[in-house]
Amino acid sequence: MTFQHFQQIAEPAIRPAYAWDFEIREETPADALAREVLLDSAMGPERRLKTSERLREGNRPAPGLALAARGSGGDLIGTLRLWPVFAGGDRSALLLGPLAVAEKARSMGVGGGLMREALKRAADGGHRAVLLVGDAPYYARFGFKQAYTRRLTLPGPVARDRFLGCELIPGALAGAHGLVRAAIIPSLYCETTRLAA
Ligand SMILES: CC(C)(COP(=O)(O)OP(=O)(O)OC[C@H]1O[C@@H](n2cnc3c(N)ncnc32)[C@H](O)[C@@H]1OP(=O)(O)O)[C@@H](O)C(=O)NCCC(=O)NCCS
Secondary structure, X not given: OOHHHHHHHHHHHHOOOOOOOEEEEEOOHHHHHHHHHHHHHHHXXXXXXXXHHHHOOOOOOOOOXXXXXXXXXXXXXXXXXXXXXXXXXXXXXXXXXXXXXXXXXXXXXXXXXHHHHHHHHXXXXXXXXXXXXXXXXXXXXXXXXXXXXXXXXXXXXXXXXXXXXXXXXXXXXXXXXXXXXXXXXXXXXXXXXXXXX
């Protein structure tokens, strides 16, 4: 199922009745500390050892695709970022994650809201496909499947049934194979190169 199919068929059925008043906006630099605290609390500090972290370190989120959910009091209750990668060879894609929602705000549609907003922004921005490592029972509702990643590898160990993909454009992951690697955004690449010189 493509993301377009997902929008047409599945979205009305999964849209929750929002019991938690929240808004989703692009993250600002001032959110960084609260985001890291939220991620440590939701996933523990061992999150930094995950294979998908190897594709984020030294990289930057794709422009416009670092999202923050705020409660009515303005506090950060959810975070989701997408990162530029190559899905084997020079096939551009995004890596989604980490996604986390504050414990007090779970099961009220914040995670789903972040997912839908991120996928919509990615599709509107011309991105073609999204990869992630996560729980298939949660991400399947957004159109993610293991079938798209069968011939892709990550730079470290991963449980194959947690390595999922979603096509924003039909066929975007057809025949995808090889190593997924970070697509470092050029300005950061220049900074890194200058610092290393
Ligand atoms: C996963 C997470 C982001 C979901 O956020 P959320 O705001 O609670 O999500 P939503 O309200 O949109 O959806 C909640 C539904 O998803 C289900 N769900 C949550 N996590 C799930 C999982 N890992 N697998 C399957 N279903 C899951 C809930 O049971 C709930 O189902 P219900 O609507 O039938 O009650 C949140 O639970 C979280 O931050 N968990 C800790 C960090 C984490 O595991 N991140 C994802 C990495 S795989």
